[in-house]
Amino acid sequence: MDNHFEMGLEDLRQKLLLMASRAETAVNDAVQALMQRHYELAMKVRADDDIIDQFEMEIDEMALQLLTKAPLASNLRLVTVAMKVSQNLERIGDEATKIAKRACDLSQEPPVKLVLDLPRLAGMALAMVKDALDAFVQRDSAAARALVPRDREVDAVNREMHAALTRHMMEHPDTISRCLHWIVAAKSLERIADHAKNIAEEVVYLCEAQDIRHHLKKTAAVPLRP
Amino acid sequence: MSNPHMEPQTDPRIALAVRGLSIFFGRQAVLKNVTLDVAAHAVTAIIGPSGCGKSTLLRALNRMHELNPGARMEGEIRLFGENIYSRGVEPVAVRRRVGMVFQKSNPFPTLSIAGNITVGLRLNGVRDKRLLAERTEESLRMAALWDEVKDRLHAPAISLSGGQQQRLCIARALAVQPEVLLMDEPASALDPLATQKIEDLIVELKKDYTVVIVTHNMQQAARASDFTAFLYLGELVEFGPTTKMFTNPSQQRTEDYVTGRFG
Amino acid sequence: MTAPNHRWRKAKNVLMQALALLCAVLVILPLLLVFFHLLSQGASSINWAFFTQLPKPVGEVGGGMANAIAGTFILISLASLLGVPVGVLGGVFLSEYSHRRLNRWIRFTADVVNGVPSITWGMVVYGLVVVPMKGFSTLAGALVLGLMMIPLIMRTTEEVLRLVPNGYREAALALGIAHWRMITQIVIRTAMKGIVTGVLLALARVAGETAPLLFTAFGNAYWTHRLTEPIAALPLQIFNYAISPYDDWHRQAWAGALILIFLVSLINLGVRVLTRDRFSRTVPQILLPGHHVANNVQPPHGTTD
Numbered sequence: 001m002d003n004h005f006e007m008g009l010e011d012l013r014q015k016l017l018l019m020a021s022r023a024e025t026a027v028n029d030a031v032q033a034l035m036q037r038h039y040e041l042a043m044k045v046r047a048d049d050d051i052i053d054q055f056e057m058e059i060d061e062m063a064l065q066l067l068t069k070a071p072l073a074s075n076l077r078l079v080t081v082a083m084k085v086s087q088n089l090e091r092i093g094d095e096a097t098k099i100a101k102r103a104c105d106l107s108q109e110p111p112v113k114l115v116l117d118l119p120r121l122a123g124m125a126l127a128m129v130k131d132a133l134d135a136f137v138q139r140d141s142a143a144a145r146a147l148v149p150r151d152r153e154v155d156a157v158n159r160e161m162h163a164a165l166t167r168h169m170m171e172h173p174d175t176i177s178r179c180l181h182w183i184v185a186a187k188s189l190e191r192i193a194d195h196a197k198n199i200a201e202e203v204v205y206l207c208e209a210q211d212i213r214h215h216l217k218k219t220a221a222v223p224l225r226p
Numbered sequence: 227m228s229n230p231h232m233e234p235q236t237d238p239r240i241a242l243a244v245r246g247l248s249i250f251f252g253r254q255a256v257l258k259n260v261t262l263d264v265a266a267h268a269v270t271a272i273i274g275p276s277g278c279g280k281s282t283l284l285r286a287l288n289r290m291h292e293l294n295p296g297a298r299m300e301g302e303i304r305l306f307g308e309n310i311y312s313r314g315v316e317p318v319a320v321r322r323r324v325g326m327v328f329q330k331s332n333p334f335p336t337l338s339i340a341g342n343i344t345v346g347l348r349l350n351g352v353r354d355k356r357l358l359a360e361r362t363e364e365s366l367r368m369a370a371l372w373d374e375v376k377d378r379l380h381a382p383a384i385s386l387s388g389g390q391q392q393r394l395c396i397a398r399a400l401a402v403q404p405e406v407l408l409m410d411e412p413a414s415a416l417d418p419l420a421t422q423k424i425e426d427l428i429v430e431l432k433k434d435y436t437v438v439i440v441t442h443n444m445q446q447a448a449r450a451s452d453f454t455a456f457l458y459l460g461e462l463v464e465f466g467p468t469t470k471m472f473t474n475p476s477q478q479r480t481e482d483y484v485t486g487r488f489g
Numbered sequence: 490m491t492a493p494n495h496r497w498r499k500a501k502n503v504l505m506q507a508l509a510l511l512c513a514v515l516v517i518l519p520l521l522l523v524f525f526h527l528l529s530q531g532a533s534s535i536n537w538a539f540f541t542q543l544p545k546p547v548g549e550v551g552g553g554m555a556n557a558i559a560g561t562f563i564l565i566s567l568a569s570l571l572g573v574p575v576g577v578l579g580g581v582f583l584s585e586y587s588h589r590r591l592n593r594w595i596r597f598t599a600d601v602v603n604g605v606p607s608i609t610w611g612m613v614v615y616g617l618v619v620v621p622m623k624g625f626s627t628l629a630g631a632l633v634l635g636l637m638m639i640p641l642i643m644r645t646t647e648e649v650l651r652l653v654p655n656g657y658r659e660a661a662l663a664l665g666i667a668h669w670r671m672i673t674q675i676v677i678r679t680a681m682k683g684i685v686t687g688v689l690l691a692l693a694r695v696a697g698e699t700a701p702l703l704f705t706a707f708g709n710a711y712w713t714h715r716l717t718e719p720i721a722a723l724p725l726q727i728f729n730y731a732i733s734p735y736d737d738w739h740r741q742a743w744a745g746a747l748i749l750i751f752l753v754s755l756i757n758l759g760v761r762v763l764t765r766d767r768f769s770r771t772v773p774q775i776l777l778p779g780h781h782v783a784n785n786v787q788p789p790h791g792t793t794d
Contacts (some may be wrong), residue, residue, distance in 0.1 A: 003486070003487075071485070072444065073473060073475055073480075074481060074485060290662065293659070295587060318666070318667055320665075321662065321664065322664075326659075332657055332659075332660045334679065336679055345661075345666075346664035395660065398664070399663070402665060
C-alpha cells in the first residue's frame, strides 16, 4: 500500500523545484534583457512574476496541509524549510521583476557610456542561486555551507558598482536617471544573492538540523531570556 | 524503606537510575540491557512498536513485572539512589513510593469516590479521618477532578464517565503520595477531549512528581513529555530530550520509526 | 420475493414459535404439578400445631414437626460452620494462588467429590464418626452436610473470584497494598454477592438431603439437647412418615414436603433479590437459576465524557 504521506512530501519537493527553476529563469532573463536592452524579454519577465507568486501560495497551502498530519523529524524539517525556501524564491522573483522594469526603462533611453562590472555581479548572483538550488536537490550540506561566505563578495562588488555609478552621476549629471536605474538593478542582484544565501542556510538546517543563520553578525551571542 | 542495605542518595535530579536492566519471561528475553536515567520532576515517555517491551520496562520500575510467573531480572534500578531490587526490599514498600495508573481505568466498584481515593491509605493503617479527608481533597484537586465530584464524594465510583474514572484512578494513586507516577497508556481508552485533559494533567503533575508514561501515540509523547526513550525489540535504541527525538533523532532506526516508515 | 414463499416462511416462523412455547410449558409443567399436588395434599395439614408441637406417638392424631423444622435449621447452620470457611478459603486458594499442577488436582478432586452420591457420604461418616462415637449425633449430621457443601462452595467461589477483573488486583498492588489484604478487601469484597449466592445455593442443596442423614443424624422424636444426640430433620421426618402405614402421618408428610419446598424456594428467592443489584454485576450467570453460560461480566463504565 502506498504511503500517501510520503507521496505528499514528494509532491511538495517537486513543486518547490518547479518554482525554483522558474525563479532561476526569471533572473537569467532579466539580466539578459538588461544587458541586451531587450524590451520584450523584460516585459515577459514582469508578466511571469504572477506565476511565481502563485507557486508560493500553493506551496504554503500544501505545507500547511502536510503539517496537519503532524510530520516529525526530517519530514517536519522538510515542510518548514519548504515554506521558507518558497518565500525566498518568491522574493528572488520580485527582484528579477525589478531588474526587468529597470531594463524596460533603460532600453527606451540611449546607453550610458560606462564600463560596468555588472556582468560579473550578475554572474556571481546567478551562480549563487544555481548552486543553492543544486544543494537543495542533492541535499548537499557541505556545498550549501560553502555558499554562505560568497554573499560578502557579492556585497563588495555591489558597493564598488555603487561607488562607480555615483562618481559617474556626479561628473555627468545628464546620466543621473539612467545611473539610478543601474544602481537599483545592481541592488536587486545583491538582494538575489542574499536570498540565495538564505536558501543555502535552510538546506543546512534540512540536512543537519543546524541553524547557521545570523551567527556571524554578533561577536558574542547573548541568549534571549524567556 | 529504611534498610541497612541501602546506599546513600546520589544525584537528586535523577529519580530512577536504570542500569543494565534485562528481563526474562521464562527463557525469552523481553528487555535487553537497558540503561537510562529518569529525570526527577520531568515527564519521560517510552515509545516503540507493539511488543518492544515498553510496558515491561514500565512495570519493572515498581516491580510489577514480578506478578508474571517465571519473570527474572538482571541489572539494577535505583530509586533516588536506593536499589529497589536489593534483598530485603519489599515490593510493597517500592510500590508505595512508585505508583501506577493503568490503561483501562479500574476504580474499585464496591467503593465510593472518596472510598477509592483513601483505600491505599486505609489499607495501610491510616485511620485519622481528618487526614483522610484532607488527602481526598488534595488528590482530587491535583487530578483536576475536585470541582466535578466534590458534591458527591460518596457516590459509587463507577457512576463516573470514562475520563473521570481515569482521573479518579490518578487521584487514587496520588493519595498515597508516591515520588514517581507510572502511567501505562493512560489516555488510549479515552476520547480526544478527555485525552487532552489527561495530557494537561500530566504536564501539571511534574511540578510535584516524576512521571513516566508509556504511549504508542507519538504525538502524545511529543506534546506531554520532556524526555523520550525509544525501545525496539527489547533494546533501548535512543534516549534523549523529546524535542531532539522528534526533530532530529541521532539513530536512523529512531528516524524511521518516528517518520512512520515502520512500526 | 414471491408471495407464496413469503407466506410459507411466515407460517414456518409461527410454527417454530408455537413449538418453542410448547417446550417451555412442558418444562414448567412438572414444577407446577409438584407445587399443586403438594399444596392440595399438604396445605390442609398446616396449622399452628404443625409448627409448634412435637410428633405425637403412634396412634395419636395430631402433633407437628416443630423439632424437624428446627433440626433442619440447626443442621444446616452447623454444616455452614464447616462448609463455608473451608469452601470459601479453598476457592480463594484455587483462584488467587497459582500452583498450576496442585490446583488442577484439587479441582479434579472437587469435581469428582461433587458427583459422589449422597448416600455414600452418609456411609463414610457413619464409619468414621458414628461408629467410634457409638451413636448417631447432630455432629455427625452436620459433618456430612458440611462435607457435601465444601466442593460446591469451593468451585462457585473460585468461579466468582476468577471473574473479578485482574485490573483490580493490579491496581490494589500498585497502591502498595499487601497481597493478602488485596485479596480480602478488594477481590473478595467485589465478589461478595457471588460468594454469598454460592453459599446460599449450597445450603438449599443440602437442606433437602435425606440419605446421608439416615446414617448420621438418624432423627429424633423429641427435642435434642446435646450435639452428641441424634436430631430430627425435615427430610428424615418426611421419609419416616411417608413409609409408615398411618394416614395421619401421611398427611403430615405432605405438609412437611410443602414446608421443605417453601424453604428451598425462599433461599432461591433470596438469591434473586441479592443478584438484582444495579451497580456491580460480578455474579456469574452460571449461578443464577435458569442460565447455563458463564459470561465475563464487567462492571459498567457509565457514559462517555
